[in-house]
Amino acid sequence: MAVDKHLFLIGMQGCGKSSLGKRTAKETGVPFADTDAMVAQSAGGTVNEFFEKYGEETFRRAETNALAALTYARPMIISTGGGTVLNPVNRHIMRSWGTIVLIDRPLEDILSDIKLDRRPTLRDGGLAEVERVYHERLPIYRDLADITLRNDQGYHMAVYILTRLVRERL
Numbered sequence: 001m002a003v004d005k006h007l008f009l010i011g012m013q014g015c016g017k018s019s020l021g022k023r024t025a026k027e028t029g030v031p032f033a034d035t036d037a038m039v040a041q042s043a044g045g046t047v048n049e050f051f052e053k054y055g056e057e058t059f060r061r062a063e064t065n066a067l068a069a070l071t072y073a074r075p076m077i078i079s080t081g082g083g084t085v086l087n088p089v090n091r092h093i094m095r096s097w098g099t100i101v102l103i104d105r106p107l108e109d110i111l112s113d114i115k116l117d118r119r120p121t122l123r124d125g126g127l128a129e130v131e132r133v134y135h136e137r138l139p140i141y142r143d144l145a146d147i148t149l150r151n152d153q154g155y156h157m158a159v160y161i162l163t164r165l166v167r168e169r170l
């Protein structure tokens with residue numbers, strides 16, 4: 001089925017949106033964008049540096065701008081940030097412009113390998129904060145998703161499932 005829309009990857013930090021999206025794009029030849037990378041590049045640094053320099057409010061505005069800019073692009077795989085779903089404008093953009101895929105990775109798996117130093121919103125609270133945010137956001141992710149990809153059988157299986165999905169949808 002050819003659908004002239006994007007595939008948006010949503011889910012908790014560390015669930016694999018960026019790594020799975022990028023790898024699947026390579027496998028399928030479908031273009032790829034990561035809203036975090038777009039925001040970071042716009043300021044010539046990393047997401048961490050962006051937070052330190054401009055703060056979360058500015059980051060959230062830039063995140064929405066990045067998402068809005070992508071509505072003009074040809075169909076692609078778009079990895080969002082874990083907090084993108086919190087803004088109703090972002091939810092509206094994603095609903096209007098594509099299929100929303102929740103990367104549903106078990107909390108224990110996320111806790112086992114998440115790199116907190118690269119995640120400014122979680123760094124100070126440690127793994128307890130990861131757990132709190134996970135439970136707070138899971139209902140939002142579930143409610144928004146058109147499709148859920150259960151990511152509990154390893155990285156390569158998740159790439160395989162996502163690759164199939166992309167070939168069906170884009």
Ligand SMILES: Nc1ncnc2c1ncn2[C@@H]1O[C@H](COP(=O)(O)OP(=O)(O)O)[C@@H](O)[C@H]1O
Nearest residue numbers: 012013014015016017018019020151154155158
């Ligand atoms: N099954 C898996 N799915 C996705 N990522 C995995 C998996 N197992 C281990 N990882 C690792 O976990 C990290 C996920 O981080 P990332 O892709 O940046 O997630 P997100 O963009 O959702 O925050 C990567 O370093 C990846 O190599």
Ligand SMILES: O=C(O)C1=C[C@@H](OP(=O)(O)O)[C@@H](O)[C@H](O)C1
Nearest residue numbers: 012013014036081082083120121
């Ligand atoms: O969940 C969040 O609030 C955030 C998630 C991050 O993206 P990842 O989910 O790709 O780590 C990034 O957008 C920023 O650090 C804030």
Ligand SMILES: [Mg+2]
Nearest residue numbers: 017018036080
């Ligand atoms: Mg990411």
